[in-house]
Amino acid sequence: MxxxxxxxxxxxxETEAGPKEILRGVDLTVRSxxxxxxxGPNGSGKSTLAYSLAGHPKYTVTSGEVLLDGEDxxxxxxxxxxxxxxxxxMQYPVEVPGVSVSNFLxxxxxxxxxxxxxxxxxxxxxxxxxxxxxxxxxxxxxxLNTGFSGGExxxxxxxxxxxxNPKFAVLDETDSGLDIDALRVVSDGVNRFSASGDKGxxxxxxxxxxxxxxxxxxxxxxxxxxxxxxxxxxxxxKLEEKGYVDYVGTPA
Amino acid sequence: MTTDTAxxxxxxxxxxxxGAGAPDHGGSAFDxxxxxxxxxxxVPRGREEEWRFTPMARLRGLHDDAPxxxxxxxxxxxxxxxxxxxxxxxxxxxxxxxxxxxxxxxSARAWAEADKVLAITVPADVVAEKPTIVRLQGLSAEKAxxxxxxITAERFSxxxxxxxxxGSAAFADNVEIVTHDGARLIVVSLQDWADDxxxxxxxxxxxxxxxxxxxxxxxxxxxxxxxxxxxDYAAPGGDAELLGLYFADSGQHLEKRLFxxxxxxxxxxxxxxxxxxxxxxxHTVWIGNVLIRPAAEGISTYELNRNLVLTDGARADSVPNxxxxxxxIEGAGHASATGRFDDEQLFYLMARxxxxxxxxxxxxxxxxxxxxxxxxxPEIAERLxxxxxxxxxxxxxxxxxxxxxxxxxxxx
Numbered sequence: 001m002x003x004x005x006x007x008x009x010x011x012x013x014e015t016e017a018g019p020k021e022i023l024r025g026v027d028l029t030v031r032s033x034x035x036x037x038x039x040g041p042n043g044s045g046k047s048t049l050a051y052s053l054a055g056h057p058k059y060t061v062t063s064g065e066v067l068l069d070g071e072d073x074x075x076x077x078x079x080x081x082x083x084x085x086x087x088x089x090m091q092y093p094v095e096v097p098g099v100s101v102s103n104f105l106x107x108x109x110x111x112x113x114x115x116x117x118x119x120x121x122x123x124x125x126x127x128x129x130x131x132x133x134x135x136x137x138x139x140x141x142x143x144l145n146t147g148f149s150g151g152e153x154x155x156x157x158x159x160x161x162x163x164x165n166p167k168f169a170v171l172d173e174t175d176s177g178l179d180i181d182a183l184r185v186v187s188d189g190v191n192r193f194s195a196s197g198d199k200g201x202x203x204x205x206x207x208x209x210x211x212x213x214x215x216x217x218x219x220x221x222x223x224x225x226x227x228x229x230x231x232x233x234x235x236x237x238k239l240e241e242k243g244y245v246d247y248v249g250t251p252a
Numbered sequence: 253m254t255t256d257t258a259x260x261x262x263x264x265x266x267x268x269x270x271g272a273g274a275p276d277h278g279g280s281a282f283d284x285x286x287x288x289x290x291x292x293x294x295v296p297r298g299r300e301e302e303w304r305f306t307p308m309a310r311l312r313g314l315h316d317d318a319p320x321x322x323x324x325x326x327x328x329x330x331x332x333x334x335x336x337x338x339x340x341x342x343x344x345x346x347x348x349x350x351x352x353x354x355x356x357x358x359s360a361r362a363w364a365e366a367d368k369v370l371a372i373t374v375p376a377d378v379v380a381e382k383p384t385i386v387r388l389q390g391l392s393a394e395k396a397x398x399x400x401x402x403i404t405a406e407r408f409s410x411x412x413x414x415x416x417x418x419g420s421a422a423f424a425d426n427v428e429i430v431t432h433d434g435a436r437l438i439v440v441s442l443q444d445w446a447d448d449x450x451x452x453x454x455x456x457x458x459x460x461x462x463x464x465x466x467x468x469x470x471x472x473x474x475x476x477x478x479x480x481x482x483x484d485y486a487a488p489g490g491d492a493e494l495l496g497l498y499f500a501d502s503g504q505h506l507e508k509r510l511f512x513x514x515x516x517x518x519x520x521x522x523x524x525x526x527x528x529x530x531x532x533x534x535h536t537v538w539i540g541n542v543l544i545r546p547a548a549e550g551i552s553t554y555e556l557n558r559n560l561v562l563t564d565g566a567r568a569d570s571v572p573n574x575x576x577x578x579x580x581i582e583g584a585g586h587a588s589a590t591g592r593f594d595d596e597q598l599f600y601l602m603a604r605x606x607x608x609x610x611x612x613x614x615x616x617x618x619x620x621x622x623x624x625x626x627x628x629x630p631e632i633a634e635r636l637x638x639x640x641x642x643x644x645x646x647x648x649x650x651x652x653x654x655x656x657x658x659x660x661x662x663x664x
Contacts, residue, residue, distance in 0.1 A: 054603050057599070077602070079605050096597045096601070096615060107614065108605055111604070160604065164605070
């Protein structure tokens with residue numbers, strides 16, 4: 001049983017006109033076994049929350065705290081957060097030419113587990129995980145994210161989620177840009193992860209579409225850098241019908 | 253039209269890119285003196301456009317009138333049994349068969365002074381099973397020497413030729429690469445000289461009808477190594493991939509110059525040169541000139557130079573030039589990026605639990621692995637990887653580049 005607590009989180013980015021506050025006091029607690037959907041219009045700070053949790057250097061936390069089972073996440077480096085059990089599936093995975101997927105996966109697995117995986121079981125695990133996500137075998141020898149299609153990048157993020165097996169997964173618009181088949185494959189992967197034990201999921205999305213495949217226990221509506229409304233799955237249905245018009249005044 | 257873009261490196265590499273449609277400069281800016289007559293080429297003093305980046309004082313007079321009659325080197329050959337490698341007289345008809353005419357003084361001097369020619373011929377229809385490797389081992393840099401190589405890939409042949417340079421030398425040479433109809437040829441020139449070597453080298457590639465040429469220049473060692481690659485097409489349908497990999501340490505000057513002359517229709521060229529620099533006064537220069545003549549309809553060309561600045565105190569100059577004289581092309585573009593390793597790549601790897609120093613090593617090795625994979629010659633890939641490792645080990649003791657942008661120019 002694990003808990004990810006976000007308390008009073010304020011985050012700024014540097015702009016030409018000086019620091020600009022994006023997150024204005026976010027409070028959110030995710031326990032293992034729960035799936036939380038964070039929904040909100042463009043520019044509401046959803047992705048900033050995701051990248052701040054992972055420790056991207058572009059974002060400065062000005063106040064508040066993030067605790068993972070009581071440990072201060074904000075004091076950890078980016079790699080320490082990952083090893084502590086936080087995983088961020090990125091909206092725009094970065095291309096790293098010359099580093100093969102298989103080399104990357106093995107290096108990451110070794111880092112999060114604190115030791116190299118047993119070769120025979122590892123090869124089998126990777127193969128099985130790839131098959132379930134309908135990823136072709138030759139994918140492992142390609143350069144990391146390099147020349148991947150949008151769908152391939154997202155499936156590769158979920159492949160890592162399943163193989164690295166963190167405590168908490170933050171999915172930053174994993175559904176964006178996916179056709180319906182890819183959306184199903186990716187959602188199945190997330191559901192397998194959730195079902196694999198005491199796992200917490202923070203699902204960030206602009207659209208309600210993915211919530212047909214991944215059922216949230218809680219829905220939070222994010223507006224102007226903080227949670228504007230919270231509720232159960234019924235809140236997503238309301239958003240499906242009305243969009244964000246109640247929150248921002250115009251359909252977004 | 254000069255734009256100095258020592259840009260802010262927000263996330264490491266800075267990008268500079270634009271596609272087709274650059275304004276006409278009015279007459280080619282690439283016109284140079286071409287002559288076999290040494291005296292037709294005035295002694296460069298360093299102010300000339302083609303020499304402005306080169307430290308002239310370190311050329312040991314190769315550009316002036318230092319004798320080029322030294323023979324302090326050994327050549328060994330490990331050839332595919334079907335490939336013919338011979339040493340022939342300078343009067344051999346193969347010399348000059350690429351159509352190359354020396355375009356600077358050291359090249360003209362090497363042409364005049366080379367008394368023998370190494371001729372490598374891949375006969376028609378031969379599919380070589382292994383690379384033909386020619387190794388030049390310099391024994392002393394005291395006396396300068398001149399060399400000449402002609403590689404001929406006859407019709408429909410397929411082969412790989414590797415020219416290796418090691419040891420100590422002051423060397424000026426011309427390498428002619430001639431591909432006939434439908435030939436497929438890979439040429440790799442590897443300069444892994446000792447620290448006291450100076451090497452001025454011209455490669456000219458003539459691409460035959462529907463021929464596919466891959467050419468790679470790999471420079472590691474040497475005090476000053478300047479390679480000029482010129483390429484044109486003998487007929488339509490040719491395909492050229494020009495690759496480069498260079499790694500400059502403290503005090504080294506590595507200069508890479510390219511001129512792709514799109515003089516025929518329906519041809520293709522793709523240029524990718526990647527360099528790394530570490531240590532004080534490590535200096536690299538990349539000049540990529542592409543000319544698309546009025547006849548060159550339906551061609552496509554792209555050139556890219558990337559430089560990875562690993563420590564402070566190093567300087568990378570990168571100047572892509574694209575001159576387009578016909579609009580009837582499929583595509584043309586260039587890009588140049590110089591900076592320290594990419595922070596976004598580092599973040600991605602670290603977000604998967606990989607510690608910072610290991611992530612940095614992965615990114616830097618990957619930078620080179622991409623190019624070594626593109627060269628696609630397994631027989632030398634291991635050696636190139638090992639040499640990159642050796643270079644990186646030299647740099648492990650040096651402080652990493654600071655976040656401030658490195659000294660660099662990108663002009664166009």
